[in-house]
Amino acid sequence: MKEYNKELANLDNVxxxxxxxxxxSIPKTLEQVEKIRNSCCDVGIIQLMNAxxxxxxxxxxxxxxxxxxxxxxxxxxxxxxxxEILIRTSTQRQISKAFDILGLKEGKMNIAVVLIxxxxxxxxxxxxxxxxxxxxxxxxxxxxxxxYDIPEKELKNMHITDILIDKxxxxxxxx
Numbered sequence: 001m002k003e004y005n006k007e008l009a010n011l012d013n014v015x016x017x018x019x020x021x022x023x024x025s026i027p028k029t030l031e032q033v034e035k036i037r038n039s040c041c042d043v044g045i046i047q048l049m050n051a052x053x054x055x056x057x058x059x060x061x062x063x064x065x066x067x068x069x070x071x072x073x074x075x076x077x078x079x080x081x082x083x084e085i086l087i088r089t090s091t092q093r094q095i096s097k098a099f100d101i102l103g104l105k106e107g108k109m110n111i112a113v114v115l116i117x118x119x120x121x122x123x124x125x126x127x128x129x130x131x132x133x134x135x136x137x138x139x140x141x142x143x144x145x146x147x148y149d150i151p152e153k154e155l156k157n158m159h160i161t162d163i164l165i166d167k168x169x170x171x172x173x174x175x
Contacts, residue, residue: 021130063089
């Protein structure tokens with residue numbers, strides 16, 4: 001895989017983590033996450049998403065980079081950086097479609113978490129809610145092909161992660 005341009009974004013304050021867990025209630029889970037965030041500050045970002053729709057850490061990093069850069073350029077589609085990360089990573093323009101792809105679901109699921117400007121103890125707090133498992137961030141080609149409607153012909157020429165990073169980048173070009 002190639003190294004991608006970080007353009008304006010600075011990833012020094014970003015952590016990408018994987019977890020497995022059971023979500024009994026999405027609103028209660030989001031409320032717990034909000035309590036964690038509010039326990040120290042109200043400036044950090046804690047974004048949870050469906051890890052099965054992620055083609056590895058590089059795919060998610062690229063979504064974060066593009067989201068940060070769109071805010072810096074004033075080209076963001078969402079008012080919230082966490083939601084912009086969902087939009088960019090999902091390769092969608094519509095927030096509802098981004099949530100369909102990357103949003104949390106009730107039941108057992110693999111969860112990708114992006115932390116921006118958060119203290120290290122947030123990881124411990126999230127580990128009390130879910131089981132830490134970075135392996136869930138690895139691309140599952142069979143899920144991703146169907147989810148993102150990727151033709152076999154494209155897969156013969158590019159790695160699945162590169163395809164999704166390319167789709168993420170096209171959101172900027174098409175704006």
